[in-house]
Amino acid sequence: MRNSLVEPQDRSNYPFPLQTTHSVLNVPLENSNGAVILLGMGCFWGAERIFWQHQGVIATSVGYAGGTFGHPFYEEVCTGKTGHAEVVRVNYDPSRISDEEIIRFFFENHDPTQGNRQGNDIGSQYRSAIYFTTEAQHEAALRIKAAYESELRARGYGEITTEIAPAPPYFFAEEYHQQYLHKVPNGYCGIGGTGVSCPLPIS
Numbered sequence: 001m002r003n004s005l006v007e008p009q010d011r012s013n014y015p016f017p018l019q020t021t022h023s024v025l026n027v028p029l030e031n032s033n034g035a036v037i038l039l040g041m042g043c044f045w046g047a048e049r050i051f052w053q054h055q056g057v058i059a060t061s062v063g064y065a066g067g068t069f070g071h072p073f074y075e076e077v078c079t080g081k082t083g084h085a086e087v088v089r090v091n092y093d094p095s096r097i098s099d100e101e102i103i104r105f106f107f108e109n110h111d112p113t114q115g116n117r118q119g120n121d122i123g124s125q126y127r128s129a130i131y132f133t134t135e136a137q138h139e140a141a142l143r144i145k146a147a148y149e150s151e152l153r154a155r156g157y158g159e160i161t162t163e164i165a166p167a168p169p170y171f172f173a174e175e176y177h178q179q180y181l182h183k184v185p186n187g188y189c190g191i192g193g194t195g196v197s198c199p200l201p202i203s
Contacts, residue, residue: 023179031059040129041110042118044086045180046191056097131167147201
């Protein structure tokens with residue numbers, strides 16, 4: 001079922017141009033196919049790339065969510081004053097990849113214990129976040145978080161700080177951010193996991 005909270009906002013109201021087609025997957029960037037989830041993993045450039053490469057993913061885009069007003073500019077988000085997180089909007093085919101697999105992939109590909117940072121990227125906009133659109137995603141996120149936190153603690157990590165909440169309105173980031181590491185192959189990517197495998201707990 002489509003969730004209006006994560007449907008991209010009216011293009012005519014955007015304060016900057018938006019591209020219409022995914023630069024890698026050649027599908028509409030404003031995509032309503034499959035299941036949808038918003039994921040914050042630090043800098044959204046690298047986070048988007050790991051998902052567009054994943055089997056079962058239909059489309060990705062990068063944008064802003066969880067803030068206090070709409071249609072923010074990147075420069076405003078970078079101040080940390082708008083409350084937005086940099087997120088990847090992931091459309092995926094549940095018949096090819098499950099909610100649990102998407103969420104495990106999310107946890108394994110960044111450090112969810114760092115609070116308002118990922119590596120050298122510091123600020124609330126880089127917080128770890130799962131913004132779910134279905135109760136099944138919510139339940140999966142809570143189960144997997146608990147299981148992964150146990151694994152991380154055994155390796156000396158602290159508690160998981162990932163924000164898990166219903167998906168708020170989603171706003172596309174500027175055109176140059178979309179599929180940035182495809183457009184700029186040697187561009188900055190600060191994303192990196194802990195090296196600890198994330199189990200899939202029995203439901």
